[in-house]
Amino acid sequence: MAARPAPYLDDLNPAQRAAVEALDGPVLMLAGAGTGKTKALTTRIAHLLNSGRAWPNEILAVTFTNKAAREMKTRVGRLLGQAVEGVPWLGTFHAICVKLLRRHAELVGLKSSFTILDTDDQIRLLKQLIAAAQIDEKRWPARQLAHIIDGWKNRAWTPANVPASEGTAYNGQGVPLYAAYQERLRTLNAVDFGDLLLHVVTIFQTHEDVLEQYRRRFKYILVDEYQDTNVAQYLWLRLLAQGHRNICCVGDDDQSIYGWRGAEVGNILRFEKDFPGATVVRLEQNYRSTPHILAAASGVIAANKGRLGKTLWTAETEGEKLRLIGHWDGEEEARWIGEEVESLQRGSRGMEPVSLDAMAILVRASHQMRAFEDRFLTIGLPYRVIGGPRFYERMEIRDAMAYFRVATSPEDDLAFERIVNTPKRGLGDKAQQKIQQAARSNGVSLVEGARILLQAKGLGGKGAGELQRLVEGIGRWHGAILDGRQSHIEIAETILEESGYTEMWQNDKTPEAPGRLDNLKELVKALENFDNLQGFLEHVSLVMDNETDAGEEKVSIMTLHAAKGLEFPVVFLPGWEDGLFPSQRSMDESGLKGLEEERRLAYVGITRAEQLCTISFAANRRVFGQWQSALPSRFIDELPEAHVEVLTPPGLYGGGYGAAGMATSASPASVGIGSDLHEKASRADVYNSPGWRRMQSRASERGMSQPRESRNVVIDLEAVSAFSEGDRVFHQKFGYGAVAGIEGDKLEIAFDKAGTKKVVARFVVAAAE
Ligand code: ATP
Numbered sequence: 001m002a003a004r005p006a007p008y009l010d011d012l013n014p015a016q017r018a019a020v021e022a023l024d025g026p027v028l029m030l031a032g033a034g035t036g037k038t039k040a041l042t043t044r045i046a047h048l049l050n051s052g053r054a055w056p057n058e059i060l061a062v063t064f065t066n067k068a069a070r071e072m073k074t075r076v077g078r079l080l081g082q083a084v085e086g087v088p089w090l091g092t093f094h095a096i097c098v099k100l101l102r103r104h105a106e107l108v109g110l111k112s113s114f115t116i117l118d119t120d121d122q123i124r125l126l127k128q129l130i131a132a133a134q135i136d137e138k139r140w141p142a143r144q145l146a147h148i149i150d151g152w153k154n155r156a157w158t159p160a161n162v163p164a165s166e167g168t169a170y171n172g173q174g175v176p177l178y179a180a181y182q183e184r185l186r187t188l189n190a191v192d193f194g195d196l197l198l199h200v201v202t203i204f205q206t207h208e209d210v211l212e213q214y215r216r217r218f219k220y221i222l223v224d225e226y227q228d229t230n231v232a233q234y235l236w237l238r239l240l241a242q243g244h245r246n247i248c249c250v251g252d253d254d255q256s257i258y259g260w261r262g263a264e265v266g267n268i269l270r271f272e273k274d275f276p277g278a279t280v281v282r283l284e285q286n287y288r289s290t291p292h293i294l295a296a297a298s299g300v301i302a303a304n305k306g307r308l309g310k311t312l313w314t315a316e317t318e319g320e321k322l323r324l325i326g327h328w329d330g331e332e333e334a335r336w337i338g339e340e341v342e343s344l345q346r347g348s349r350g351m352e353p354v355s356l357d358a359m360a361i362l363v364r365a366s367h368q369m370r371a372f373e374d375r376f377l378t379i380g381l382p383y384r385v386i387g388g389p390r391f392y393e394r395m396e397i398r399d400a401m402a403y404f405r406v407a408t409s410p411e412d413d414l415a416f417e418r419i420v421n422t423p424k425r426g427l428g429d430k431a432q433q434k435i436q437q438a439a440r441s442n443g444v445s446l447v448e449g450a451r452i453l454l455q456a457k458g459l460g461g462k463g464a465g466e467l468q469r470l471v472e473g474i475g476r477w478h479g480a481i482l483d484g485r486q487s488h489i490e491i492a493e494t495i496l497e498e499s500g501y502t503e504m505w506q507n508d509k510t511p512e513a514p515g516r517l518d519n520l521k522e523l524v525k526a527l528e529n530f531d532n533l534q535g536f537l538e539h540v541s542l543v544m545d546n547e548t549d550a551g552e553e554k555v556s557i558m559t560l561h562a563a564k565g566l567e568f569p570v571v572f573l574p575g576w577e578d579g580l581f582p583s584q585r586s587m588d589e590s591g592l593k594g595l596e597e598e599r600r601l602a603y604v605g606i607t608r609a610e611q612l613c614t615i616s617f618a619a620n621r622r623v624f625g626q627w628q629s630a631l632p633s634r635f636i637d638e639l640p641e642a643h644v645e646v647l648t649p650p651g652l653y654g655g656g657y658g659a660a661g662m663a664t665s666a667s668p669a670s671v672g673i674g675s676d677l678h679e680k681a682s683r684a685d686v687y688n689s690p691g692w693r694r695m696q697s698r699a700s701e702r703g704m705s706q707p708r709e710s711r712n713v714v715i716d717l718e719a720v721s722a723f724s725e726g727d728r729v730f731h732q733k734f735g736y737g738a739v740a741g742i743e744g745d746k747l748e749i750a751f752d753k754a755g756t757k758k759v760v761a762r763f764v765v766a767a768a769e
Pocket residue numbers: 011012013016031032033034035036037038039040252255286287288564565566567607
């Protein structure tokens with residue numbers, strides 16, 4: 001076709017170029033991390049547009065996260081050296097399916113205004129159904145049922161299609177409850193996450209005309225991170241692609257990390273069967289990481305048995321070894337990383353100063369994030385949490401969102417249930433039951449039910465007046481949204497104000513209240529990026545990150561799962577301990593499947609790093625309030641020694657914090673260690689553990705001193721109570737304050753924000769201010 005210049009092709013190596021130029025027919029690109037799969041895929045989109053093969057809306061491109069989708073859009077624009085007016089069907093499976101489902105909702109018995117439930121809603125609903133079926137929820141938890149149902153949806157099984165072999169699931173009640181759940185969702189005009197795909201697949205399977213329409217529209221289909229597609233996603237792709245067969249999938253079997261969510265690596269192997277004659281492209285040159293990092297990652301993944309196997313090499317020759325460091329506990333680890341980040345930012349170790357944006361901390365489990373968040377808040381290090389719906393998971397955010405939801409769709413009963421008595425309106429269980437009854441007997445939503453109940457004077461006391469105000473409020477807010485004259489931001493502010501929700505937190509005297517008010521402000525700020533409330537709510541249901549102020553440099557914190565496909569010059573991988581990484585569950589499992597998936601996650605983690613990668617572990621960790629001692633991860637043994645440098649753990653090999661003149665007396669972490677010592681493994685236990693022995697021998701091989709008890713890290717309990725009146729102190733929950741009195745092991749403290757309180761001395765530390 002048009003012989004427009006295509007300078008972007010010159011940036012590719014021959015294999016990538018072949019994959020980009022093979023525009024027609026099925027293409028499978030199977031290659032290791034950092035070999036430029038995503039780059040090739042992005043270039044392919046640009047090339048399709050530039051060569052006139054397709055209009056932007058004729059390209060269907062699926063990425064794994066919203067962040068990846070955004071990045072890809074920007075890059076396509078850049079490659080073409082012009083603003084493409086977006087590629088409207090470039091997004092995650094979920095985002096694309098929401099769009100499709102809104103258009104055809106009626107074909108599966110929904111209205112196009114359906115709401116998307118979050119996990120909380122899902123569980124609440126299941127609990128109701130479980131109770132109605134008179135099943136003991138304590139023995140058969142709703143979460144378990146939710147998990148089973150998700151699994152079925154991931155395989156694209158509707159209640160009618162679940163095979164008989166699954167009949168025993170959930171005490172034999174799984175299938176009927178699944179059917180009841182789907183029915184209930186339909187009456188609520190709601191879907192859960194799994195439904196988005198399931199419904200669209202169902203529509204395609206039952207309405208040939210609709211499928212045909214999209215087969216014609218999507219002339220070219222592209223899929224990134226193909227190794228993580230589940231059966232439903234695979235079916236969906238196959239249905240769409242089987243006409244023209246212009247489908248290009250890229251992936252890496254070594255990075256398949258969603259098996260627990262139903263992803264099937266087998267989809268890769270099936271590709272060539274389903275699309276015979278596919279061009280298979282292999283890429284082997286890694287452009288991302290230094291040789292040591294690449295070798296370390298390859299060393300770890302080599303321990304997996306079920307691999308397709310591939311070669312990876314880099315033209316780079318320089319670079320630092322992967323660094324390994326052990327810490328006494330999780331807090332110390334967080335502190336050390338905080339300091340490393342700051343020193344890299346200043347420019348140290350002969351390196352140029354590194355921007356915070358270039359650094360990432362990748363954790364195995366989201367509960368690990370808290371230690372970093374807390375530490376970074378304390379030292380004022382800007383950070384962002386990516387990938388997890390953390391921000392949107394907070395209570396005040398969920399409440400506010402529930403208000404927005406009822407205002408947008410007053411028939412959203414689950415949202416109404418959440419906020420009807422928040423703030424307290426004197427509407428206890430009894431009153432709520434009456435509302436439920438009124439709604440049920442009239443076959444209407446809860447808001448309508450409440451209205452009917454009030455009219456019939458079926459409710460007395462303070463509650464009646466308050467409910468009246470709430471119902472009127474919802475009517476008014478809904479009216480304002482429909483009317484469209486007021487901006488959605490103003491409407492959101494009005495809702496939070498008139499409902500009394502903001503006020504509730506303003507009157508709240510707990511130390512968390514100010515933070516919650518800040519979060520609410522942050523939420524309203526986030527609205528600015530959307531045209532209306534519905535769009536925003538949709539986004540949040542699918543949300544992947546909470547980046548609101550892109551301007552400031554920040555270090556990123558995210559789970560390894562969320563880091564897929566991303567790259568950072570500097571990466572920290574904390575918490576490499578058996579039981580955390582690999583997870584306890586994967587270790588308990590019989591067979592290697594779980595463990596191999598964890599190992600792939602380790603491979604994903606290391607291969608995110610471009611220049612500097614630091615793995616760390618702690619000997620003690622507080623998990624859900626309990627101290628646990630831990631052994632270094634078995635994956636650490638698999639790191640090839642020649643590519644690893646073992647750093648001196650602070651306090652254990654001498655030197656460390658004491659030598660650096662820090663934390664000698666009473667910084668938060670060190671006192672925490674001393675005070676809780678009795679609950680932790682003894683140091684002797686740790687030193688004698690095989691993991692530490694290995695560390696010691698590695699350290700001594702490199703001429704480091706043998707571990708010795710450090711006087712600087714552990715503080716005697718007596719030292720802790722050595723506060724005197726007037727001392728500035730810090731308390732984990734109440735923040736900063738001054739000692740006002742001392743009574744035995746208790747201190748009376750005048751806190752700056754939380755007022756005067758008596759607290760146990762060992763929970764208080766001298767303020768570092
Ligand atoms: P992952 O498996 O982690 O998703 P990937 O295979 O998708 O990795 P990309 O993210 O596309 O890899 O590329 C890794 C890095 O290498 C990027 O910074 C990219 O710009 C760069 N890169 C890719 N191909 C080339 C090339 N031919 N020349 C120079 N740099 C390249």
